Amino acid sequence: MWELFSNFFRIGLFTIGGGYAMIPLIEAKVVDEKRWLEREELLDLIAVAQSCPGIFAINIGIFIGYKLKGLKGAIVTTLGTALPSFLIILAIALCFQQFRDNIYVERIFRGIRPAVVALIAAPVFKMARMAKISRYNVWIPVIATLLIWMMGVSPIYVILVAGIGGYIYGQVNDGKL
């Protein structure tokens, strides 16, 4: 149990820049070194964790923990993955407020902010390829973008409606409705 915690603590600690960065880490630890999972199982697990809501890294941890030790294992891996970021961000939040108004910090962040907006924009096109967007379904992301950006609709509703829409469209296509 401790082994499970310490390994996922380490994975949480070294994942910089989002969930996808942690896949090679998990592969090396969980598949090659500890042999907790087969490589094929890990691939299936990635697909499931991606298609489930929530944080990708946490989802993977929960799945492996549950598979190995049941509910207790799932809680242990969740704690292990989440704790490093929680502690680090808390420390930063406690200090950052005090020197956010410092002129040099303010300048650094003036430079960083446009870069962050670009980093969020960058994966859009990569994701578009992965989501198999064609001229038949390109209206879905366009309308989703406009609803959120122009109309201020909460993304949560967009996700809900898209899921229901896909279900109904599938039923109609199969001639069940």
Next chain:
Amino acid sequence: MLALFILLFLTFFQIGLFGFGGGYAMISMIQGEVVNHYHWMSNGQFTDIVAISQMTPGPIGINSATYVGYTALTNAGHAWYWGVLGSAIATFAVVLPSLILMIIISRFLMAYKHHPIVEHVFSWLRPAVVGLLAAASLCLMTEENFSTPSQCPWQFWISVGLFLFAFVSTTVYKMNPIRVICLCGVAGLLLM
């Protein structure tokens, strides 16, 4: 204050529950709720969180929940220890749906992954997630993050330049995002 704790919990539980498509899609949801809906913090403060999340280890969802939990309380004028409690509540709330759902889903979804209904739902969900990502970046292209040509042309054009630099260097040249953020921070310090 109790109301704020409850709202934080419900908001982040909701975000954890509907947060499809990984960290960046989640950012769009967190921004929608925390900045646009509840006004717990400004757009600029929110962008700072994303920047800090990029530079520190851990999933962005956890990082922003922790940070928002703290900042929402301190922005409302409460002491730092209440901020720490806010952090803990938001972080717990954002992982709780995963914990519940993944355990249920890991039992069933593997068996039904190729069921037509599941495939149909995802055939619209995946493109919608792309729209979420696009909206997240468009919503952050604000005066606060870029300034404006009339208000401060110097800062505006440098911001546009840094935006293009960051976009091209990460997409075309596959530069490490952490390095890009550090370089833009140095540029900001020297130029603005």
